Amino acid sequence: MAKAPIITPQAQDFPRWYQDVLAKAELADNGPARGTMVIRPYGYAIWERMVAEVDARIKATGAENAYFPLFIPESYLQREAEHVQGFSPELAVVTHGGGKELEEPLVVRPTSETVIGEFMAKWVQSHRDLPLLLNQWANVVRWELRPRLFLRTTEFLWQEGHTAHATEADAAAYARRILHDVYEDFMVSVLAIPVVVGRKTSDERFAGATNTMTCEALMADGKALQMGTSHELGQNFARAFGIAFQDESGTEQTAWTTSWGVSTRMMGGLVMAHGDDAGLRLPPNVAPIQCVVLLIRDESGAGERAALIAEALRTAGVRVRLDDRVDQSFGRRATEWELKGVPVRVEVGPRDLAEEQAVVVRRDTNTKSTVPLAGLAAAVADLLGAVQSSLLDEARARRDTATVDVSDLDGVVAAGRSGFARVPWPVVRDEGAALRAEALTVRCLQSVDGGVASDEGDDTAAYVARAY
RNA sequence: CGGGCUGUGGCGCAGUUUGGUUAGCGCGCUUGACUGGGGGUCAAGAGGUCGGAGGUUCAAAUCCUCUCAGCCCGACCA
Numbered sequence: 001m002a003k004a005p006i007i008t009p010q011a012q013d014f015p016r017w018y019q020d021v022l023a024k025a026e027l028a029d030n031g032p033a034r035g036t037m038v039i040r041p042y043g044y045a046i047w048e049r050m051v052a053e054v055d056a057r058i059k060a061t062g063a064e065n066a067y068f069p070l071f072i073p074e075s076y077l078q079r080e081a082e083h084v085q086g087f088s089p090e091l092a093v094v095t096h097g098g099g100k101e102l103e104e105p106l107v108v109r110p111t112s113e114t115v116i117g118e119f120m121a122k123w124v125q126s127h128r129d130l131p132l133l134l135n136q137w138a139n140v141v142r143w144e145l146r147p148r149l150f151l152r153t154t155e156f157l158w159q160e161g162h163t164a165h166a167t168e169a170d171a172a173a174y175a176r177r178i179l180h181d182v183y184e185d186f187m188v189s190v191l192a193i194p195v196v197v198g199r200k201t202s203d204e205r206f207a208g209a210t211n212t213m214t215c216e217a218l219m220a221d222g223k224a225l226q227m228g229t230s231h232e233l234g235q236n237f238a239r240a241f242g243i244a245f246q247d248e249s250g251t252e253q254t255a256w257t258t259s260w261g262v263s264t265r266m267m268g269g270l271v272m273a274h275g276d277d278a279g280l281r282l283p284p285n286v287a288p289i290q291c292v293v294l295l296i297r298d299e300s301g302a303g304e305r306a307a308l309i310a311e312a313l314r315t316a317g318v319r320v321r322l323d324d325r326v327d328q329s330f331g332r333r334a335t336e337w338e339l340k341g342v343p344v345r346v347e348v349g350p351r352d353l354a355e356e357q358a359v360v361v362r363r364d365t366n367t368k369s370t371v372p373l374a375g376l377a378a379a380v381a382d383l384l385g386a387v388q389s390s391l392l393d394e395a396r397a398r399r400d401t402a403t404v405d406v407s408d409l410d411g412v413v414a415a416g417r418s419g420f421a422r423v424p425w426p427v428v429r430d431e432g433a434a435l436r437a438e439a440l441t442v443r444c445l446q447s448v449d450g451g452v453a454s455d456e457g458d459d460t461a462a463y464v465a466r467a468y
Numbered sequence: 469c470g471g472g473c474u475g476u477g478g479c480g481c482a483g484u485u486u487g488g489u490u491a492g493c494g495c496g497c498u499u500g501a502c503u504g505g506g507g508g509u510c511a512a513g514a515g516g517u518c519g520g521a522g523g524u525u526c527a528a529a530u531c532c533u534c535u536c537a538g539c540c541c542g543a544c545c546a
Contacts, residue, residue: 006507015540023479034538089544111546142545145469151546158546206546226546263546296505331506338506349505359505436543 006335009277014221019149021271024339025280028149028267035147035154042340043267045288047157050266051137053190053286054159057182061174063133063161068115070139071106076114079240083113086207090142092154108141113208113233113259116162117241124255127166127247131174135161150268151225151468158263164243164255171256172211172232176452178260179213179230187227191266192283192392193217193273194399195227196420196463198444199453203432206259210234213452216443216463218399219272222418224443224465227269230260268468273395280341281364283391284384288319291380292337295324296349305353309346309376316377318384338363343387344380362387364394403463409434412464416440421464428462439466 007020022028027043030036039047055065071094077084092108095101109115116134124132137159144154161178165171179197187193200212209231217227235254238244243255274281284290291313295306303324310322321342323333337345347359358376361368364387371379402419406412409431415421416438425445428435435441445453445460453460 030538086545140546144545146540146542146544156546229546261546265546326504329506329508330504331508333507334505335507347505351505439542 035144037153049286063135074105080208083208092141110142117237121242130166132164156264160261163258168256175230175232175258183228190285194396198446206231224467225269228262233257279339282341284343284388289321290319291344292321292342294347298326300350302350344383425460425462
């Protein structure tokens with residue numbers, strides 16, 4: 001029986017589809033104040049998985065976590081000219097506290113280069129104090145005129161790393177290490193999202209940076225999403241905040257700093273990169289529930305068997321959930337787990353158990369197979385691996401198909417409508433207005449070998465796309 | 469901040485043009501029964517200051533004035 005679709009089909013209205021998925025998969029709600037977001041338990045569980053994976057990678061590079069204040073004296077922002085100019089339009093400013101007007105307004109952090117710079121200056125005296133590698137997990141506020149859940153909210157959660165180095169080369173190397181070993185690796189191997197990694201043009205650079213590098217992903221609707229950035233800040237903030245040290249020869253030198261971050265925006269990217277008309281599709285590596293054991297009917301001891309099966313899977317290292325809510329219909333529950341993107345379902349009822357088997361369904365392809373209970377744990381483990389890699393393959397194939405080499409502006413406009421136009425940088429360098437008219441932007445630049453461009457030279461390739 | 473639109477049970481909407489008696493519908497929710505291998509069926513229920521304020525009128529969801537909020541499209545952004 002053909003039922004009305006549970007969520008709006010992607011092809012009909014992609015933004016609506018996105019909202020439907022967030023609601024039906026119980027990921028997030030709009031908060032009461034404009035632009036704010038309530039992350040629901042299931043959505044937050046996914047975020048916690050992201051945090052765990054990113055945090056481990058950050059720590060592997062030697063950085064340590066710390067915490068800096070939410071409120072920043074307004075004067076701090078003003079110390080770096082480009083920085084304050086870039087951020088002032090989206091600042092939330094506290095002017096009153098304790099019932100009195102404050103002598104100096106406090107900015108709610110939009111990012112923490114300034115406070116952290118102030119403290120780095122205190123902590124760094126000697127070359128022996130470098131590199132100083134810090135990270136913090138925090139919320140930040142950027143006043144948004146057009147918010148969209150996860151993709152662009154006034155308050156969002158993120159990780160911001162801030163480092164100080166003795167040399168420009170060391171800072172540059174570290175910013176690249178974060179870009180590749182933390183962000184790119186996480187996005188590809190955990191989120192199963194292939195990314196185009198490159199250099200931002202000066203127009204798109206972070207306010208106050210000398211170089212911004214980015215991981216750009218392609219969503220199912222052909223629009224690009226900036227998933228993470230890593231910045232070389234040169235000596236801009238070090239000079240503004242006096243981050244200086246004595247080198248081996250006793251000469252005072254100014255440090256070189258970096259900053260880098262990924263945010264809850266990745267949640268939106270995850271949804272839009274893998275989701276289909278049946279809802280979310282989560283890669284097992286980031287799925288809070290990797291496998292749900294769905295009890296069909298509790299007869300002939302089926303309930304106890306199902307619990308044992310779930311327990312066995314848990315022992316085998318699978319993040320498993322037992323769904324024995326037999327008072328709700330099978331179809332409803334199956335649909336619910338499908339909407340939530342759980343990679344693998346194990347369906348068991350009296351019939352299967354009598355034959356010592358279970359029906360196993362993978363979410364990405366919706367294919368079913370019958371598996372003997374004796375080999376279930378191994379089969380589920382195999383399937384989780386298969387789902388992880390096939391989601392990545394699928395996303396990569398779509399990205400590759402949607403990436404078109406072109407050589408002139410018309411080609412850029414045509415290809416940019418549905419994906420990435422890859423074009424020699426000089427072709428679009430001075431075409432900002434023309435691109436904007438087509439809602440296109442240069443996402444990043446790559447060098448001839450496909451690596452991150454080291455400058456904006458004539459031999460670099462520009463990736464142009466519509467973007468979130 | 470410019471242009472367009474919308475506010476009616478939790479969600480989605482009808483009703484407004486042409487004022488009229490208990491403001492409807494779908495989904496969801498509650499209770500019960502029968503069910504059960506892809507949003508099951510039936511029955512009985514709960515739930516609404518019609519965004520807010522003021523006005524016109526015998527009578528306002530409906531007409532008038534003001535106001536607030538949200539959405540979409542543009543310029544800015546992780």
